[in-house]
Amino acid sequence: MLPHKSTKIISELQKYFSSSEKTIQTLLGELISLKISDKLFKGIDKNNTQYKGKQKFILLLLFPIFAIKDISHYSKSPLYQLYKCGKDVFYEFSNSSFFNWRQLSYQITKQLFRRIENLSFSETEPIRCLIADDTDFIKRGRCFELLSRIYSHVTHTFNYGFKGLFLGYHDGKSFFGLDFSLHGEKGKDENKPYGLNKKQIKSRYKTKRDKKSYGQHRVNEYFETKTFMLIAMIRKAIAEGIRFDYLLTDSWFTSFELIKFIATRRIKCFFLGMVKNGKTKYLFKGKNLTFSEILSILKHSQKAGYSKKLKCKFYEAEVELKEIKIKLFFCKTTKKGNWHGLLTTNTELKFEKAYEIYSTRWTIEVFFKECKQLLRLGKCESRHFEAQIAATTLCMVQYNLLSALKRFDGYESFGELFRQANAETLEITIKERIWLIIIEILTELAEFMDFELDFLLEHIFAENEKLTKLINLKSIEKSA
Numbered sequence: 001m002l003p004h005k006s007t008k009i010i011s012e013l014q015k016y017f018s019s020s021e022k023t024i025q026t027l028l029g030e031l032i033s034l035k036i037s038d039k040l041f042k043g044i045d046k047n048n049t050q051y052k053g054k055q056k057f058i059l060l061l062l063f064p065i066f067a068i069k070d071i072s073h074y075s076k077s078p079l080y081q082l083y084k085c086g087k088d089v090f091y092e093f094s095n096s097s098f099f100n101w102r103q104l105s106y107q108i109t110k111q112l113f114r115r116i117e118n119l120s121f122s123e124t125e126p127i128r129c130l131i132a133d134d135t136d137f138i139k140r141g142r143c144f145e146l147l148s149r150i151y152s153h154v155t156h157t158f159n160y161g162f163k164g165l166f167l168g169y170h171d172g173k174s175f176f177g178l179d180f181s182l183h184g185e186k187g188k189d190e191n192k193p194y195g196l197n198k199k200q201i202k203s204r205y206k207t208k209r210d211k212k213s214y215g216q217h218r219v220n221e222y223f224e225t226k227t228f229m230l231i232a233m234i235r236k237a238i239a240e241g242i243r244f245d246y247l248l249t250d251s252w253f254t255s256f257e258l259i260k261f262i263a264t265r266r267i268k269c270f271f272l273g274m275v276k277n278g279k280t281k282y283l284f285k286g287k288n289l290t291f292s293e294i295l296s297i298l299k300h301s302q303k304a305g306y307s308k309k310l311k312c313k314f315y316e317a318e319v320e321l322k323e324i325k326i327k328l329f330f331c332k333t334t335k336k337g338n339w340h341g342l343l344t345t346n347t348e349l350k351f352e353k354a355y356e357i358y359s360t361r362w363t364i365e366v367f368f369k370e371c372k373q374l375l376r377l378g379k380c381e382s383r384h385f386e387a388q389i390a391a392t393t394l395c396m397v398q399y400n401l402l403s404a405l406k407r408f409d410g411y412e413s414f415g416e417l418f419r420q421a422n423a424e425t426l427e428i429t430i431k432e433r434i435w436l437i438i439i440e441i442l443t444e445l446a447e448f449m450d451f452e453l454d455f456l457l458e459h460i461f462a463e464n465e466k467l468t469k470l471i472n473l474k475s476i477e478k479s480a
Contacts, residue, residue, distance in 0.1 A: 027065065030405060031058065034111055036104070043098035051085050056093045057104070059083060060394055064375060072381075094382065094390040097215025101393040102179065106240050108397055109176055112404040116171070119408065126172025127357055128244045130237065131364045132230050132253055137162040137182070137378035137388075145205040145385040146222055148184025149195020153252070158195070164378065164392065165226050167233045168364045169242060174403045175363040177396035178242065179233040181221040182388060205383035215386045222385075227253070231261050238267065246346075248361040249273040254343060256280075256322060263324050263345045270346040272358055275328070277341065282319035282328065291341055294319065295330050307352050314351045329354055371395050 041053030059079070063070075066079045071090045074080055093099070136152050139161040150163050163183040169176050184194045193201070209216040221229055230253065237244075247262050251274040262271040281288040284297070298304075298315040305314050314331035329342040329351050342354055349357075371377035375398050380391035 027401065027405060028062070030401060030408070031061065034108055037107060040100060040104050040107070044093060044096045051089050053093060053099070056090060060090060060094075060390075061398060063394075064398060069376070070379075070381065091382075091387075094387040095384040097209045097213035097386055099386075099390075100214045101389055102214075102236075105177075105179070105393050105397055106236075109178065109400050110240065112176070112400055113171075116174070116404060116407050127246065127360075128172060129170045129357065129360050130178075130234065130242075130244045130247045131168045131170060131175075131361050132166070132247065132249045133361070133364045133368075134163050134165045134183075134226065134252075135368045135372075135378070137164050141381075141383075142200055143203055143205050144383050144388075145207065146182075146184060146219070147194075147196070147200075147204050149187070150185050160195075161378070162388065163226075165229055165233075166364065166367075167230065167237065168367060169237070169244065170360050170363050174407055175367055176400045176403055177367060178237055180392055180396065181218070181224075181229045181233070182385075182392070183222055183224075183226060183229070207384065215389075218389050219385055227255055227257050231258065234261070238265070243267060244269055246270050246272045246344075246357055248358060250361065251276045256324075259321065259326070259343070259345060260324060270344055270349075272342065272344040272346070272349075272354060274358075275341040275343040277339070280321075282321055282326075284317060284319045291328070291330075294328065295339055298330065305351065307355075309352055310355055316351060318347055331355075367399065371399055375399060 036054055036057075038054065041057075044053045060071075062079065063074075066077050068074055068077045068079065071087050071094070074087050074090065136150060136154070136159065138159045139147060141147075142160065144161075146162075147160055148162065149158055150161055151158055163185065165181050165183060166177060167179045169178050186193055187195050189195075191197075196204075209219070221232075224232075234247065245268075247258075247269065249258070249271075254273040254275050259271050262269060275291065277291045279290060281290055282294060284294050289297070294317055295315065298317060302315070305316070306312075307314060310331075310333075312331050312333040314329060317328045317330075319326060319328055324345065325347055327344050327347045327349060329344075330339050331342070331351065332339045342358060344354055368377070372379075375395045377392065377395045380388050382388065382391070
C-alpha cells in the first residue's frame, strides 16, 4: 500500500541546471538579495576584525558552487585566489559555541517564503504540511564528539554516527528544511552506553563550553528524546510564524504525546501519520481495542470500501485515544497483503484525500537523498559537535535556496549544479569565460559583504599574467 523507505527516489533537483553560467548568476544574485542581520554575528566577530562572520558564512555557503569539498580543500580552490584567508578562519567560525545557527537558518528561509508567496498564484488553497523524519549520519572515525552506535531502519544494520532528526515544510509545491537536531542512541546495555565500550568513550573528542552558549544548548538536545525535540521544533516553527494544515510522520513518530500536542494547538492544524499494528488501545463502540481487534470487527460488520484511484480496499473507523477523537484508516492493495493503518485527528477527512496528503511526506526522503548526494549532508569530518551543527545548517540553507530558485524560475529544467563529476562546468579555471562571470558576480558580492575586493583583485592581477589577460578580456567584452 504505502511505499516503504527507499533510497531510490526520483530527484527533485537532479535536472535543475543546464548552464553553469546561469546557475551561478541566478543563485548568487538571490543570495545577495537576502538580508542577514549583523546582530547574529556579534558574538563571533570580536576576535577577528579582518574577516567578518557574515563574510565567512557566505563563503561557506558558496563552497558547492566552486566544487569545494570541505574547509580543508579551500586553499586549493579557485575561490581562494580571490579570498586568501586561511582555512583556520572557517574552522574557528564553524566550531564556535556562540553562534545561533538555528536562528540564521530561519531568518533566511522565512525571506524565501515571503518571496515565494508574492510570486505564487493558485485558484485553490494549497495544503501546507510540516513533515518530520530522521536519517543516519554515518561516521568512519571513532573520535567524533558525542559519537554513538546507531541502528539503521533502512539497512537494518548498526553503524557509528548520529541520528539527524529533521522538521521540514511543504507548501503544496516545494519542500524546505526548517529545523533539525542531532542525537545518539543510548541503548539498553548499561555497560556500553551509546553502544561504546570504555576505551571508545574515552577516545571521543571532548571540549568545555559556556553553559549558556548556543553550542551547549545543541549538546543538551542530543540527550533528549526525539519526540521531545520534535515537539520543541514544532513550537519554534509556530513561534516563527509558520502555519500548516497537517503534521505528517511515519509510524516511528506516531505517538500519543505528538497527537495530543497537535490536537491542542490554537491554530487549526491536524496530525496525519502511519500507525503500527501494535498494542495501543483505542476506544471503539464502548470498548478499548487494538488495531487488529478493530479491524476484525469492521471486517465482520461492514463491507470494505474500494478506491479505484488507488486500487485498494479500505475501512474507516472513528475512535478515541485517551479522550482525543481520531479517525483510523485500514487499507491494503492485494488479497494476501498486510493491512496498513493511517491515523488522523481530522475526523472529517476521507480516505483518498488522506492518502493523497500523506504521500507528501516522501518529499523529505527526496530532501535527504539530494542533500547527501549533492550537498554532502552528514559528511562533515570535524570532531567538534558545533561543526556538525554548522555543516548541517549550511546544507539545509543551500537546499532551501535551490528549492526557492526552482519556484522563481517557473520550474524550468536547468540540469545539475552540484554533481562533482561534472568538473568541466564546475572548475572555473578550465574555461576563461567562467572566470569573467565569477569576477563580475564576486564584485557585486563584495559590496554586500563590505569586503575590499578592488584592492585584492588589483593585487592578484598585477602578479598573475594569466589573470591579467582575463581582466583585459573582460574589458574588451564590455566595450564590444
